[in-house]
Amino acid sequence: MSSSTVITNIASLVTNDPSLGDTSPLGLIRDAAVVVDGDRVAWIGESSKAPATDNRVDVGGRAVIPGFVDSHSHLVFAGDRTEEFNARMSGRGYSAGGIRTTVAATRAATDAELEAGLVRYLAEALRQGTTTFETKSGYGLTVQDEARALRIASAHTDEVTYLGAHIVSPDYADDPAAYVALVTGEMLDACAPHARWIDVFCEKGAFDGDQARAILTAGKAKGLHPRIHANQLSYGPGVQLAVELDAASADHCTHLTDADVDALAAGRTVATLLPGAEFSTRAQWPDARRLLDAGVTVALSTDCNPGSSFTSSVPFCIALAVRDMGMTPDEAVWSATAGGAQALRRTDIGRLTPGAYADLALLDAPSHVHLAYRPGVPLVTGVWRRGVRVV
Ligand code: NIG
Ligand code: FE
Secondary structure, three states: OOOEEEEEEEEEEOOOOOOOOOOOOOOOEEEEEEEEEOOEEEEEEEHHHOOOOOEEEEEEEEEEEEOEEEOOEOOOOOOOOHHHHHHHHOOOOOOHHHHHHHHHHHHHOOHHHHHHHHHHHHHHHHHOOEEEEEEEOOOOOOHHHHHHHHHHHHOOOOEEEEEEEOOOOHHHOOOHHHHHHHHHOHHHHHHHHHOOEEEEEEOOOOEOHHHHHHHHHHHHHOOOEEEEEEOOOOOOOHHHHHHHOOOOEEEEOOOOOHHHHHHHHHOOOEEEEOHHHHHHHOOOOOOHHHHHHOOOOEEEOOOEEOOOEOOOOHHHHHHHHHHHOOOOHHHHHHHHHHHHHHHOOOOOOOOOOOOOEOOEEEEOOOOOOHHHHOOOOOOEEEEEEOOEEOO
């Protein structure tokens, strides 16, 4: 039999369930308590009404939010790209080609080295409140190297994405069509058993719209669900292709036409914004306000990777989104929790409601607004994952 714990004396609790609390999208409850039973939330409400439990944790008038759902990261890699970052901050531009540096380092690494890196970045993310993360292959670009990245990742998360189509492998520089055939053939067969999702970097210097459609359609036929790196560095067909294929998410969405925004608003595809990438490439910010005003569902994630966004911090992304992308603090917190869950088509995470996983972050602050109000301050002081206190 599992034991029950009440977490009480919560000054302000974000549930993301509008039917609870103040009826806003955040479903905010003041003076709240959460009862955790085993790995699930058993009860939510005002402290004074909490039922009897085996254990009691008093959080001293702090805020509690659902654990962050980081729905976009690239954490199976070796080496880093300090020099490239340095050069960029001295005025050089960012291009998809930098990925090749990490491909060479990743191919040369042992399984144990790749796993140790992954574990390190996951621990870093967990300390900052991330209780669910998605991660991708994409720095191997051979059948063996892509399959091993996914095997390593799948030991640490259920949300694993096959990204053999990150760039055309340097081994196929003269014959991109043959690389697409590999990605949709032998590589897909080797990778599909280890992944839930298939992704493609649809961009100049990576894959065009027709190649992206062929790759995602082949993945779908093998039972993988699509998500797309779309419209990051330039305008292009990625976003509308995402909606056409009912991708769970179109990620980046930095350069959007009105037709792209209309397509997102009409479909089920979430727009996942990754402000760490614009920060680290000194690029134009994605316009979250425009998307939200059009009725698009927006998620916020880190895109943690050694090239374009080497941050594992969702709170940092929330602060950027509020300061520079037109989001309110409430919207940014929603997007980093419930929005991330929707981008992974999950209803059991990203919300604190009876029956959901007991994934919680405790803030050393009276309200979730402090995540944007106090940028760069490590406010996450406690984390419960699947009902177990891990920080
Ligand atoms: O999401 N856009 C493509 N992939 C990564 C960049 C990877 C890299 O530069 O290593 C991204 O930004
Ligand atoms: Fe990415």
